[in-house]
Amino acid sequence: MGKQARAIVDLSLKDLVKDLNKAYADEWLAFYLYWYMAQIVSGKAYEDIQEFLNKLAKDELEHAGEIADLILKLGDVPIANPMELEKHANAPYMMPPKNTADINRIIRIVTEAEATAIEVYNKIAKKTLGKDHVTYQLVTHILSEEVDHEEIFENLLER
Numbered sequence: 079m080g081k082q083a084r085a086i087v088d089l090s091l092k093d094l095v096k097d098l099n100k101a102y103a104d105e106w107l108a109f110y111l112y113w114y115m116a117q118i119v120s121g122k123a124y125e126d127i128q129e130f131l132n133k134l135a136k137d138e139l140e141h142a143g144e145i146a147d148l149i150l151k152l153g154d155v156p157i158a159n160p161m162e163l164e165k166h167a168n169a170p171y172m173m174p175p176k177n178t179a180d181i182n183r184i185i186r187i188v189t190e191a192e193a194t195a196i197e198v199y200n201k202i203a204k205k206t207l208g209k210d211h212v213t214y215q216l217v218t219h220i221l222s223e224e225v226d227h228e229e230i231f232e233n234l235l236e237r
């Protein structure tokens with residue numbers, strides 16, 4: 079983003095980047111958690127869950143990339159040290175169940191993580207509405223995907 083593009087951002091860039099870095103940390107933790115659970119899930123009908131977890135993991139990694147790109151455009155850098163990710167995240171890392179066949183627990187972990195993501199992006203969208211069009215556009219795009227993620231896993235629970 080050039081000088082003028084940054085100049086039209088009607089918000090504190092420092093605060094905005096802080097919020098974006100927190101969301102960036104969330105995305106990495108979600109990616110790792112979903113990817114990991116896709117590896118370990120077992121038991122009856124594990125294949126469906128594995129497929130959904132892999133799909134979501136791929137989306138979260140994409141979100142991390144999109145947010146990283148935006149932070150760079152805003153003239154800053156995303157968190158460099160992976161050890162720092164949990165410290166900056168909006169929610170603590172949720173441990174996958176010890177019982178790898180506990181599919182209901184896995185579903186609850188995902189729906190809880192997605193609910194947090196929806197809250198986080200809703201907050202950033204409200205903050206940037208009319209103030210930073212570029213960030214607003216990205217976070218509402220990500221938000222709509224988190225809404226889909228929540229729905230996929232909520233439906234699994236109701237089945």
Ligand SMILES: [Fe+2]
Pocket residue numbers: 105108137138141195220224
């Ligand atoms: Fe995400």
Ligand SMILES: [Fe+2]
Pocket residue numbers: 108134137138192195223224227
């Ligand atoms: Fe998600």
